Amino acid sequence: MCHLLVTNDKRMARNRQTTEQQLIAATGRVLAQQGFGKLGVNAIAREARVDKVLIYRYFDGLSGLMRAYAEQGDFWPSADELLAGVDQVSGLQPIAQQFTTVMHNYVQALRVRPLTLQILSWEMVERNELTAYLEEVREQQGLALTGALAAIAEHRPEVDVAALASLVSAAINYLAARSQHIKYFNGVDITDDAGWQRLERTIAQLAEALLLSPDSV
């Protein structure tokens, strides 16, 4: 068992910033590969090939590391991403179509972000730095979008735009997150593009039915 002073070539130059980045990156990898349940200091340090004590020294513990990870991650679609294809100068596009487009963009955005789906699932069960961050961003953005929609939909005072948006986005959140583990929900294949087209088509229909102004048929 001679472990002499073998100069290990894989040693990285000592650099705090680099190490911090490695830890943050490792957090993402552990989350993606093993899920939230296994996300702990030991697993992260192992993945980053770094000693776990550095998590305490640099981030003051797991919470701090998760906060750092949350702030530098692209978990939530930007407003621009959600509004792609929406004519913002108003009037030219029926509000129902705007709604449908936003929800379509939302579906695409979620299905392309597996880590967001992980967090979305986990926030059903536990509240922590990551889930709190995602919640906050979502709630603010949701309110902004809903507010804009509601303003345009004044011609339909009997429709509760916030409730409608809540229902549809809740359904999308649920189905997208569940598609990680199951294939069929009520007979609809939620792992498949075809299944989502059925869902999106239905969303479009109900948006038209509820939001179109009566005279613009």
Add this chain to the structure above:
Amino acid sequence: MCHLLVTNDKRMARNRQTTEQQLIAATGRVLAQQGFGKLGVNAIAREARVDKVLIYRYFDGLSGLMRAYAEQGDFWPSADELLAGVDQVSGLQPIAQQFTTVMHNYVQALRVRPLTLQILSWEMVERNELTAYLEEVREQQGLALTGALAAIAEHRPEVDVAALASLVSAAINYLAARSQHIKYFNGVDITDDAGWQRLERTIAQLAEALLLSPDSV
């Protein structure tokens, strides 16, 4: 430290069936009070005031115990419960109203079953005996109900009834489960009856808009 042969009066008569019941009941209590994350042999045995080895002997491990617990629990609303208030002899009641009533009953049923909400949350994250059981029952029942609805809604071939039912029930699952930990979703208070009335009213509107036969307005 004299621990003589003090005959402990709280000793139960030895009885396997009684013990099994205690373990099953303790499973429910641990689940309700500490959530899924803490549901393990140690916690259950402690709660049941019984040695954990009996979980292995009688149920062949935690999985078996959870299966037993699932089979004897009232986690899922029965078809009768969901169909309460629905006129089944058909024809007399518009299909939109039937749909709305079923979804209303579903909301009530879920909000009154905290353990079901726990399981519903957990099945977003992990698949085990309990969540698998709930999934199976739901999928079967959902398909049956959707099939019945679809048969009645023949007059609206352009509407994808399964997709519509999936959307609405997914939204209900999501919002009911999330209401365990958060209060507002997109500005709607999901811990409050008033908030749910907004949601249900919107469900009723979209059911009318999509399912009502064109001539029965």
Add this chain to the structure above:
DNA sequence: CAATGTAGTCACCACCGGGTGACATTGCAA
């Protein structure tokens, strides 16, 4: 080149989880 603070390593602790083998006690049947 020496000194010093920082980056990183290592060994260790207490705790808790699942799981098991050996033992004591009880009820019941022969």
Add this chain to the structure above:
DNA sequence: TTGCAATGTCACCCGGTGGTGACTACATTG
């Protein structure tokens, strides 16, 4: 009453976790 299987108790083992103190190795500065 005796014997035995069923019931229940206890003491462990193992591995993993979060967390900490003492150490070494390095880079930079004077």
